[in-house]
Amino acid sequence: MLSLPSLLSERVQAAAGIDPELRPATRPQFGHFQTNVALRLANAEGRPPREVAARLVEQIDLSDLCEPLEIAGPGFINLRLRADVLAGAASQVLAEPDAGIARAPQPRTVVVDYSSPNVAKQMHVGHLRSTIIGDCFTRVLRAQGHTVIPQNHIGDWGRQFGMLVEQILEEGLDASALDLPAAEALYQRANSHLKESEEFADRARERVVLLQAGDAETRRIWQQLIEVSLAGFNQTYRRMNVLLTDADIAGESLYNADLPVVADDLADRGIAAVDDGALVVFTDGFPAPAIIRNAHGGFGYTCTDLAAIRYRVGTLHANRLIYVVGAPQAYHFEQVFAVATRAGYLPSEVSAEFVGFGQVLGADGKKFSTREGTAVTLNSLLDAAEQEAAPSIALAAIKYADLSNGLQKDYVFDAERMVATTGDTGPYLQYAHARVNQILRKAEAEGIGFGAVTVLAEPAEQSLALLLSRFGEVVAQVGDTLQPHRLCGYLYELAGALSSFYEQCPVLKSEGEVRASRLALCASTRKVLAIGLGLLGIEAPDRM
Structure with a gap:
């Protein structure tokens, strides 16, 4: 389901021939969106912008979505969505079990490689991001209807x-x-x-x-x-x-028997050659060859990862491979993908994506480690956060801080800041969910019922409804781009719009159809917050 902003953009582009670059209106009196497309076309056509804007307003068919379009200033076009359209979108979110998350038109079988600790070693800070990010991808892609097969590539050999x-x-x-x-x-x-x-x-x-x-x-x-x-x-x-x-364990030992098979196959087909005693593959664009088998006869990570690709494509029938590994491994995986493609292990219809991530830093901005210089255990990080807040809140703080950051960026682990219930934090989103839940609980206790969203007279109501219509599209973007910060940013914006709605639109103190409609809007928002937090692996508490 396209969001309302995307529908508007699609229709305007059909008439204008170029991307309208819709922007949210700066003030409510200008509608919901503005576009400067007429000014850009006027420059190319050598005609007055307002004249071009007038032509576009006649050609753009938005009567089923918008009130009559307006021309402002030197030739801006203002678009105001009809209140009944916004109400319908918010009601649809409430009615649909998944709040408008679109099922993928062509579901894929996706392998997500993540976490990957080593046997006989505790998980440390380096495993934090891989585990959180990979888990988020698994949740989002499953919500879209893909078959997701996690692969925990533990070091067991x-x-x-x-x-x-x-x-x-x-x-x-x-x-x-x-x-x-x-x-x-x-x-x-x-x-x-x-x-x-x-x-x-x-x-x-x-x-x-x-x-x-x-x-x-x-x-x-x-x-x-x-x-x-x-x-x-x-x-x-x-x-x-x-x-x-345990069903997701696929350690190094799983591929042990296939390593000599891979080496022989590459050698027999002339893809690999012996160089200084080692079996290697020279690939264009890489300064050093990929070592398949070293001079002592040992197989390295490259051979293991090639065997893993053969297994994931040939046995698991995956057509999308996602590797959630620290950014320094980018070169290794680019080379593995190049060799696998050349060898035919990675056919053109199968995509392989390396999702590298930055480091978790200490308060001093340096790599997080103990005083002895060793890696901090993952459990000790969780302990530190739980000293600041209850376990579910501490976990929300850690996950949101991780996922809301651009994956490639390093970030500072600051437990005290991360557990705050104000600002751009996981606990703030949990608080927003608990707060809207409290209103709905009071309404239920007082026997006040509601059905659909029907009345959206106030700008704050309309802003909230408009945001709700975007949820499914945002989830689809995360599934496509593998950038969870987009979902985090959306949920933070939604929680802010909910707060503005509370301030400007009394819910329980209003009456009749207005109250019923506002309660339905609250219920739609609660649903999106709960599902959205769930996709991040964060609990949505009823009370805080």
């Missing part, structure tokens, strides 16, 4: 497991009895041991060979470490209200 298993055996530990912090402490001990003892390092390398060969004891301990880690990850995911489950 590699050389580190040699030292981990060897350290467990040396200490006589039961790996299944560990929790995630204890597993991380084990990792640190094993890493120190590896650096201090060449004999231990040799045993760790031999253990990796046993792991790769399928040795029963090694695989059993490896599996225990994974299960311990997943228990810790899931606890954090529940705390963060994200949708990831």
Whole structure:
């Protein structure tokens, strides 16, 4: 469903032949929108702007949407939507289960790769943004009717497991009895041991060979470490209200058997060649080749990511791939996509998008880390926010601060500012929802009913109704552009329009049809706030 502003723009452009560049009117007496299209056409046609404006007003057919168009000043055209049209749009939002979110005309199967923590390590600040952003994409795309398959590409394979298993055996530990912090402490001990003892390092390398060969004891301990880690990850995911489950796990180990297949395929077809002992692919536009297999016979991240693309396209039948990974990985994924395209693993009908994000910074504007210089754990960040507010409010603060920021930008983690219930924050939007819910609760307690929006005489009522009509289109934009700050900005604007409406239009103190209509407008706004916050992964509380 096109929003009212988009419908207006489409109709004016049909008559004018160019984008009318509609702008909200600066004052209510000028209507709802203005366009300077006549002035731009007059310059090209060499005619007076008001003459061109008069011609356009005759040609533009908006009688079903607008009051008669007006020409102002040197040739601006003012457009005022009819009150009944605005009322109908607000009522439609209330009547539709999804508040006007349009179903995608051609639903796709979308893989979203996000979160991706490492086994035997706690999630840290670096996983915060990937998890929040990927979860938002999953929610938005599902709301549009796409089939979304999250892929949590955990680090569950590699050389580190040699030292981990060897350290467990040396200490006589039961790996299944560990929790995630204890597993991380084990990792640190094993890493120190590896650096201090060449004999231990040799045993760790031999253990990796046993792991790769399928040795029963090694695989059993490896599996225990994974299960311990997943228990810790899931606890954090529940705390963060994200949708990831064990069913979404697709770790590095999943592609292990396919790595030599990919390497042989690329070599056999002449796409990859041996260079200085390593199997590499030279790709135009990249200063260094993509390393498929190193000189020691080991497969790197490039080969794993190529195998993942083959699996996601060939087995999961995805036709859109989205990678939510830190911005520094952009080069790697651009090169992977280029090799995958050349190899035919990524056909032209499948899109692959890298969504890089900036860093979370401390109050000093530097990379967020502990005094020891290590990464801050994700749970400790949540703890810091919960010292300022209740868990659901603290989480709203963190998620909104993350998503309302342009994804590429770094942002400062300031818990005290983020939990404020005034200004552009998540708790402010939660408060707006709770406040409108309180009005509707009072009306219900007093037995005051309502149906549709019917009376929109005041500018504040009309502004609110107009914003409500845009919700579905904003969600569609986020699904297309993968820019969640657009939805955040829209919801903040909606909450501000709701506040202006309260100040200028009494609800419960009004009477008759006006009161019933204003209650319906409140109910439409509550619905959009609740669904919109839900798409951000934020709870919409009934009370605050």
